[in-house]
Amino acid sequence: MRAHRSSVVAAIAVATTLTAVAGCAEKSDGKSTGGKGTIEVTATDSECTLSAKEFPAGHVQFAVENKGSTVTEVYVYAPGDRIVTERENIGPGTKVEITAEIKPGAYEVACKPGMKGHGIRQQVKATGKGAAVKRSPKLDAAVAAYRKYAQEQADQTIPKVKKFVDAVKDGDVEAAKKTYALSRVGWERTEPVAESFGNIDPKVDTREDGLAGGQKWTGWHKLEKSLWEKKKISGDDKKLADQLMTDLKDWQGRVGKAVINPTTMANGAKELLDEVATGKVTGEEERYSHTDLIDFHANVEGAQKAYELLKPVAKKNDPALVKELDKQFEAILGQLDKHRDSKSADGFASYDTVGKGERKTLSDNVNALAEPLSKLAAAVAVTK
Known part of the structure; x- marks a missing residue:
């Protein structure tokens, strides 16, 4: 968000x-x-x-x-x-x-x-004509593979959102709670692509304190508040659920038109870590449901996917950077694995059960990954 x-x-x-x-x-x-x-x-x-x-x-x-x-x-x-x-x-x-x-x-x-x-x-x-940008076949392949990945994530999200929306429209609070976080995974993995369109993200993923002047609050987090804080579903919520589905289908249909290149992939990976730093680690993103950890994991997965696709070129241009990124991705995913909970609907512990010390460790992992990840775009922009 x-x-x-x-x-x-x-x-x-x-x-x-x-x-x-x-x-x-x-x-x-x-x-x-x-x-x-x-x-x-x-x-x-x-x-x-x-x-x-x-x-x-x-x-x-x-x-x-x-x-x-x-x-x-x-x-x-x-x-x-x-x-x-x-x-x-x-x-x-x-x-x-x-x-x-x-x-x-x-x-x-x-x-x-x-x-x-x-x-x-x-x-x-x-x-100018922009002809100065020369891309290797490996980078062309990386872009094509990432575009396919982004579309797959959108396509896989829609049926999960349908389950969530159907539960809301049925007035079933518990069923809606169980499907809420799972409906967000594909979005969180590829959020920079969605944000590149400008007008979709504010409709579906804005928190209450993130509203611009005069903006009506819609989307996942408005429904999240109703489910966990109000513990009931209103008629307006049912309308908002329909609107969420409409907006996400719009996103699904536009992914194939997104401007994607090696630097947008690399910068998008860094943006996903920024998402973690400013929303998930602090607990503000999912302040009512406390489902921050599955969002956190999805953000890291999305960043890692972009990195892995760019890795062959980055390794040639900056092997030391690749070595460090491999190390830090392994560390942060390992730390997240410690917070898995098989009894939870989304597979992770509720974030309100994660203590200050554990949150600081997660924050330190984010910092350690974010710094080298910020150098990835420059590494794949180099022509050798």
Whole structure:
């Protein structure tokens, strides 16, 4: 769920160094980057300076330095708020590099102080024919395989959602509870693909504190609140269940049209770890049902799938990075296995039974994986 976070989440994120750049205001001489392909972004709590707002299309690197003290996220949007790339959780006083494959055209860079809202935006332009991006057959195969995986996850999600929706419409609270978390797995594995469409994620996966001004609350988490907090299903909930199915079928039908390339796969893997850091580890994502661990596991599985498909090229370009990623994926999945519960409907312990020490261990595992994973896009963008 890529909506704005509460101040509590922001505070936790800062405390764990998994926080993001702050502020954004336009300042540029309008010149191109001179072919270097790097846009320098210097952020404070109230502004963000871009070294250029016109640059050659192709593999573009954003070098972000956060000189602020608050939390934000940085997006590159294509028309219609389609997400080209993004990065959350860049801590104050830190630097990160974001590598993206960008085609010629007009875009917007959005910086979101507090990791919420529409963001402070400025227009940028990628020039040229984009012919500089040369992809190996291995990367073409990785993209094709990931596109198939994303579609499979969407296709497998719909029947699971139907079971959940049918239970809600039947007014069966217990049956709806048992099918709720399982209906979300495919979505959580491939959420960056869904978010790239711009308008589907807010409809189906927004938390109550993530609503934009005037936005009606719909989707999974609205129903989650009714099931676990109110413990009853209203007539409006039954209508929302139908709407959830409609919106997810829309997602299913659009997956095949998603813009997918090696850097979106790599950056998407990192985004899934950001999801874990800002929602699952804190317990805020599934605050009523406490089914955070199955979401957590699905996010990691999705990140690992993208990584494994890109691994042959990454191993050639950066073998040390691959060795570290193999180690950290094994560690985090091993830690999650310790919280499995065969008696639970979703196979994992309720997150409210996970103590502070265990949560910190999980958080440490996330941090240890997120840092090398942030380098994957650059590793697959290298041509050798």
